[in-house]
Amino acid sequence: MEVKNVFHMNKGVNHTSYAKNSLLQRTITSKAGPIIEESARKVYNSLRPECLMMVEMGCSSGPNALQVVSRIIDVIEEASRSIIGQCPQFGVFLNDLPGNDFNTMFNLLPNFNKDLQEAKGSSCEPCFVSGIPKSFYGRVFPDKFLHFVHSSYSVHWLSQVPRGLVSENGEALNKGNIYKAYCAQFEKDFTLFLRSRSTEMVYGGGMVVVLNGSINSDDPDSIFELLGSTLQDMVLEGVIEQEKLDKFNMPFYTPTVKEVRKLVEAEGSFALIKLETFTVDWSVDASQNLETRAKFIAKTIRAVVEPFLTTAFSHDVMDDLFLLFETRVKERIARKKGEFFTIVLSVTKKE
Ligand SMILES: C[S@@+](CC[C@H](N)C(=O)[O-])C[C@H]1O[C@@H](n2cnc3c(N)ncnc32)[C@H](O)[C@@H]1O
Structure with missing residues (x-):
């Protein structure tokens, strides 16, 4: 698959x-x-393109991608006004996999354009937005085309579940330590991501990648470990078959800062500007009560993983699974706080 x-x-x-x-x-x-x-x-100040080409990689559906695009347009408008008194045109590409709900995204565009027009007036040149349904693991744009690349919470998703976790005769091999296979797949994917963007970006172009990382390799505190143990509980309840669970693996890897730095340096096309980290509570707002937080976390995770889970498990068990997951999350955060460790990588394309 x-x-x-x-x-x-x-x-x-x-x-x-x-x-x-x-x-x-x-x-x-x-x-x-x-x-x-x-x-x-920095990209605008050093390149001053008449039309700034930017891509939001892994845009998904909903308001997040256009919010960050607005923020980028705001800073470039401000910078260009103080330098030449006029805003550049913008080519904005919303990229995701072909199965993404681009229609929901496109339905937000009339309001996005209206808000932009109202905020900037006629002094701002048009913004041309289009959707690009293609995997970012590989070429998406022509050579030397992009000035700015942004991707948030997307490149920790791998291009595939690492090969070798299921034997030739379909037997699951994931019961032991599978960390190494995931790390190797991330190395391969992230290097391809960097290499592809390197060809597509102009010299001096900028790229910021925000991704879910780990403080230590093979972090046992990941929220997906908790989802995995909830699935195991469903097996014990007889709702899910053990065999199906044994063969199921999420194509997800959270690298350490050291791993990201090593891969950027080894690929060699980019100069490292910043590599920073921060944490956000699983529930965003740890001051809320436990019930509210657990509900929020379960809904957040469900929105992300439900379609992939239904490739292996019946759609009918999803309500029960996420109800049980909510209970497990509540028990877990009552005992110990849960946080998403985030890595922010900022690079420029070298000459
Ligand atoms: C958690 S969402 C993040 C969406 C958005 N950037 C945000 O911050 O709300 C991750 C997105 O990455 C997309 N994605 C995962 N692998 C991808 C790939 N190989 N190529 C393009 N998009 C991918 C998923 O389809 C999903 O829409």
Whole structure:
């Protein structure tokens, strides 16, 4: 099963959709905002393109991607006004896998354009937005085309579940330590991501990648470990078959800062500007009561992983699974706080 053919967030705008349950990711991107702004400003100041080409990689559906695009346009407008008194045109590309709900995204565009027009007036040149349904692990744009690349909470998703976790005769091999296989897959994918962007970006172009990382390799405190043990509970209850669970693996890897730095240096096309980290509580707001926080966390995770889970398990068990997950999350955060460790990488394309 090819991840790129099946992977997407929960579609639409209903109560389980990603569009309605992505405050966590919005908060994380917002915390990385100063680094994104600094990079965009620097790109404009050094290149001053008449039309600035930028891409939001892994845009998903919902308001998050356009919010960060607005923020980038704001800083570039400010920088250009003080230098030449006029804003450049913008080519904005919203990229995700073909299964992404681009329609929900496109429905937000009339308001996005209206708000932009109202805020900037006629002094701002048009902004041309389009959707690009293609995996970012590989070429997406022509050579030397992009000035600015941003990606948030997307490149920790791998292009595939590492090969070798299921034997030739279909037997699951994931019961032992599978960390090494995931780390090797991330190395391969992230290097391909960097190499592809390197060809697509102009010299002096900027890229900021925000991703879920780990403080230590093979972090046992990951929220997906908790989801895994909840699935195991469902096996014990007889709702899910053990064999299906044994064969199921998430295409997800959270690298350490050291691993990211090593891969950027080894690939060699980019100069490292910043490599910073911060944490955000699983529930965004740790001052809320436990019930509210557990509900929020379960809904956030469901919006991200439900479509992928339903490639292995019946859609009918999802309500029960996430109800039980909510209980497990509540027990866990009552005992010990849970946080998303985030890595922010800012680079420029070298000459
Ligand atoms: C958790 S969402 C983040 C969305 C958005 N950036 C945000 O911060 O709200 C991750 C997105 O990455 C996309 N994604 C994962 N692998 C991808 C790939 N290989 N190519 C393009 N998009 C990918 C997923 O489809 C999903 O929409």
